[in-house]
Amino acid sequence: MSGSWVMAAVLSQLGCQSEPEGFPSRPIDVITHASPGGGTDATARAMLAGARDAFEVGMAVVPKVGGGGLVAMSYVDGRARDGHTIMGITPTHLFAIARGQGPLTIEDLVGVARATDDPIVVMVRADSDFDTLEDLVALGKQRPIKWGTTQIGSVDHVAGAMLAKAAETSLSVVPFGGGGEIVTNLMGGNIDAAGLNLTEGLDSIVRGSFRALAVMASRRMDAIPEVPTTLELGYDVEFATVRGYVVLSGTPEDRLRVLEAGLMKGLSSPSFQSYLEGAGLDRQSVAAASEWDAQIDRMYERAHAAMLELGMVEP
Amino acid sequence: MPDIAIAFALLSDPWIVSWIVFGTLGGVVVGALPGLSSSMAVALLLPFSLYLEPIPAMALLSALYCAGTFGGSITAILINAPGAPPAAATAFDGYPMAVTGQAGRALGIAAVASSCGGIFSVVVLVVAAPLLASVAYGFGPPEYFALALFGLSMLSAIGGSSPLKNLIGGWLGLLIATIGIDLTTGVERFTFGVAELYDGVDFVPVLIGLFAITEALNQAGKLAAPLETIRLSATRLPTLDDFKRVRATILRSSVIGTFIGILPAEGSTMAAMVGYNEAKRWSKEPERFGHGAIEGVAGPEAANNAATGGAMVPTLALGIPGSATAAVIMGGLQVHGLRPGPFLFEEQPTLLYAIFLSMLVANVLFLFVGLAGAKVFARISLVPKALLWPTVFVLSVIGAYGVNGSMVDVWIMLLAGLVGFVLKRNGFGPAPIIMGIVLGGLVERSLAQSMILFDQRWTGFLGRPVALGFFALALVSLAAPLLRRTRG
Numbered sequence: 049m050s051g052s053w054v055m056a057a058v059l060s061q062l063g064c065q066s067e068p069e070g071f072p073s074r075p076i077d078v079i080t081h082a083s084p085g086g087g088t089d090a091t092a093r094a095m096l097a098g099a100r101d102a103f104e105v106g107m108a109v110v111p112k113v114g115g116g117g118l119v120a121m122s123y124v125d126g127r128a129r130d131g132h133t134i135m136g137i138t139p140t141h142l143f144a145i146a147r148g149q150g151p152l153t154i155e156d157l158v159g160v161a162r163a164t165d166d167p168i169v170v171m172v173r174a175d176s177d178f179d180t181l182e183d184l185v186a187l188g189k190q191r192p193i194k195w196g197t198t199q200i201g202s203v204d205h206v207a208g209a210m211l212a213k214a215a216e217t218s219l220s221v222v223p224f225g226g227g228g229e230i231v232t233n234l235m236g237g238n239i240d241a242a243g244l245n246l247t248e249g250l251d252s253i254v255r256g257s258f259r260a261l262a263v264m265a266s267r268r269m270d271a272i273p274e275v276p277t278t279l280e281l282g283y284d285v286e287f288a289t290v291r292g293y294v295v296l297s298g299t300p301e302d303r304l305r306v307l308e309a310g311l312m313k314g315l316s317s318p319s320f321q322s323y324l325e326g327a328g329l330d331r332q333s334v335a336a337a338s339e340w341d342a343q344i345d346r347m348y349e350r351a352h353a354a355m356l357e358l359g360m361v362e363p
Numbered sequence: 364m365p366d367i368a369i370a371f372a373l374l375s376d377p378w379i380v381s382w383i384v385f386g387t388l389g390g391v392v393v394g395a396l397p398g399l400s401s402s403m404a405v406a407l408l409l410p411f412s413l414y415l416e417p418i419p420a421m422a423l424l425s426a427l428y429c430a431g432t433f434g435g436s437i438t439a440i441l442i443n444a445p446g447a448p449p450a451a452a453t454a455f456d457g458y459p460m461a462v463t464g465q466a467g468r469a470l471g472i473a474a475v476a477s478s479c480g481g482i483f484s485v486v487v488l489v490v491a492a493p494l495l496a497s498v499a500y501g502f503g504p505p506e507y508f509a510l511a512l513f514g515l516s517m518l519s520a521i522g523g524s525s526p527l528k529n530l531i532g533g534w535l536g537l538l539i540a541t542i543g544i545d546l547t548t549g550v551e552r553f554t555f556g557v558a559e560l561y562d563g564v565d566f567v568p569v570l571i572g573l574f575a576i577t578e579a580l581n582q583a584g585k586l587a588a589p590l591e592t593i594r595l596s597a598t599r600l601p602t603l604d605d606f607k608r609v610r611a612t613i614l615r616s617s618v619i620g621t622f623i624g625i626l627p628a629e630g631s632t633m634a635a636m637v638g639y640n641e642a643k644r645w646s647k648e649p650e651r652f653g654h655g656a657i658e659g660v661a662g663p664e665a666a667n668n669a670a671t672g673g674a675m676v677p678t679l680a681l682g683i684p685g686s687a688t689a690a691v692i693m694g695g696l697q698v699h700g701l702r703p704g705p706f707l708f709e710e711q712p713t714l715l716y717a718i719f720l721s722m723l724v725a726n727v728l729f730l731f732v733g734l735a736g737a738k739v740f741a742r743i744s745l746v747p748k749a750l751l752w753p754t755v756f757v758l759s760v761i762g763a764y765g766v767n768g769s770m771v772d773v774w775i776m777l778l779a780g781l782v783g784f785v786l787k788r789n790g791f792g793p794a795p796i797i798m799g800i801v802l803g804g805l806v807e808r809s810l811a812q813s814m815i816l817f818d819q820r821w822t823g824f825l826g827r828p829v830a831l832g833f834f835a836l837a838l839v840s841l842a843a844p845l846l847r848r849t850r851g
Contacts, residue, residue, distance in 0.1 A: 111768060
């Protein structure tokens with residue numbers, strides 16, 4: 049089984065250059081930037097389980113790991129814009145583009161479908177003194193808030209930094225590399241707060257170990273309806289771990305529609321829906337091309353503005 | 364225990380048993396192939412497992428996980444090409460055994476040690492998962508720093524060569540570990556604009572290069588030597604005396620492996636390294652290590668399989684994956700609409716017991732596969748060099764490419780092989796280099812994180828008893844050879 053995977057990888061590298069009659073005429077590659085095991089990989093595979101049936105050709109996840117999406121973007125840039133290559137993107141890709149890294153610009157990305165829209169939720173320990181976001185902000189005026197993040201320049205880092213800026217409070221960023229380690233360290237009392245996806249902290253919230261202070265989105269989440277949004281609290285800060293699929297501009301419009309239909313079929317399949325449910329999300333997470341494409345541009349604007357404000361990009 | 368009874372009844376269903384058997388056999392094969400790891404195999408089978416009910420699906424994935432960790436030892440012993448990083452330490456003594464015509468003995472010991480370690484950890488998992496899971500919370504960056512430092516303190520003792528050469532090798536490993544983006548500052552180091560190096564040098568290509576390619580080059584230089592007589596002893600299995608000799612090592616490594624496995628993000632590779640080191644430290648004849656000591660095979664093999672059960676503890680009890688493969692299995696639970704964490708124990712006890720039992724069955728099953736296969740596999744060590752090593756070379760290239768589908772990894776592997784060859788000719792072993800790479804990233808990252816947490820004041824370490832305990836162990840470990848010398 050894994051032998052066939054290597055074969056598939058080798059074959060896709062060689063490329064099958066014969067001209068297609070119909071579309072799709074050869075297997076569709078879904079390029080991800082994450083190694084097997086991460087949320088991006090799991091999302092892609094859950095989507096594929098349902099979408100595969102929509103096309104007569106095969107579909108495969110092709111991981112191009114490295115450089116916070118740069119390797120994947122360079123790889124996709126080098127392939128024909130004929131619809132046989134789909135790229136999975138996250139805010140990380142948009143941050144990289146906003147910083148001028150890699151071969152692509154924001155105009156190159158054309159949204160096909162969105163798979164998950166997972167807002168960043170500000171979480172603290174339930175036995176801490178922070179009952180509201182204001183309490184946390186007040187602490188930050190005395191000493192920097194120890195804020196756990198995955199990486200420098202990741203969406204949860206930028207979210208925390210932008211919130212601190214809006215609240216005129218100070219932040220000391222502690223990168224841990226992954227969400228699991230952030231949860232462990234928040235629980236162990238090593239950090240004050242973190243911006244986590246709901247999945248990562250929902251169990252701890254329900255069990256009374258964590259408290260959610262704010263959802264960094266424009267609407268409240270069904271699973272934690274009592275938690276206010278940052279917008280309600282007066283901070284215009286909106287960040288989410290969004291995972292969706294794009295093709296590069298220049299891909300024929302009719303092929304884009306075929307891909308959209310196939311992907312949407314996969315994303316609305318029972319298996320993907322139960323995956324979403326397991327991740328604490330609902331079907332609102334999934335969006336078709338028009339909504340998703342507009343969101344990409346909106347997210348990019350925000351990412352660029354945030355990067356400018358945080359001094360992470362030259363004006 | 365009605366739940367465990369239900370799970371037991373479920374597992375006697377031939378349909379589910381056949382999935383466990385399939386997972387075990389597949390795991391051994393995938394684990395044995397360099398570059399194909401159990402985490403990759405589990406990830407590939409994940410979409411397929413969607414078509415199954417949750418219990419057979421989880422039985423399949425967890426069996427694959429257990430058997431895959433064992434499978435790595437087969438190629439580590441036979442051709443010095445660890446099938447996966449956790450088997451790296453197994454090659455230190457396993458391959459010298461194969462070279463001296465004891466391949467069957469080494470494979471047999473590996474199978475038994477792996478199985479014992481795996482079973483031990485599953486029993487721990489069943490008895491104390493929710494309880495032990497909280498250990499994970501007690502481990503913050505300062506504790507990881509102290510643990511990693513303790514690991515590094517064994518550098519001078521780990522390889523077969525002189526302590527000075529070991530330290531130089533370890534230093535080289537640490538240097539390789541600095542490549543890539545620095546976690547706490549976000550600054551790129553030694554990447555030279557190569558995007559593939561942004562996240563650091565992948566461990567697997569370096570491993571394949573240092574072991575398999577180095578050995579292939581080494582063997583190429585010996586082709587002109589007259590053919591040795593065929594060693595019939597190669598297929599001989601270990602004796603009862605052998606097992607008696609490694610009993611204590613297996614037990615010790617099982618405990619170490621389970622503990623390290625429980626720590627999130629610390630996987631089987633580190634467990635195997637520590638298991639190997641401790642086997643050597645407690646041995647009455649540490650000088651035999653690196654030249655084919657059976658304890659040197661039993662130590663890491665028991666530890667890396669014990670880490671599988673250990674890794675499932677935080678995965679199932681807290682929803683925090685204990686290893687890369689456990690993360691994929693967790694993804695598998697989510698795809699089936701189940702959220703790992705404390706609730707799973709209350710809501711899905713049957714499923715949990717089914718996972719435990721499948722791991723148990725897989726651990727017993729691969730023992731038989733390993734023992735029965737040992738006689739067959741051992742014949743590989745009798746294949747003429749001119750056929751065997753070119754095949755290993757081809758497998759290595761495919762393996763290095765397969766990890767991330769990147770040619771950069773293939774070049775890294777070939778470079779590591781050349782460097783390893785030159786070093787070997789000058790008396791440097793691969794073990795300290797591997798150790799430096801495994802621990803280098805952790806030691807630097809956890810120190811940087813600790814200093815942020817302590818507001819850049821190192822005195823913060825004084826308030827962390829667990830960390831102080833590991834510091835003390837590191838000191839003892841450093842002083843031990845000196846003490847032994849003065850006493851002798």
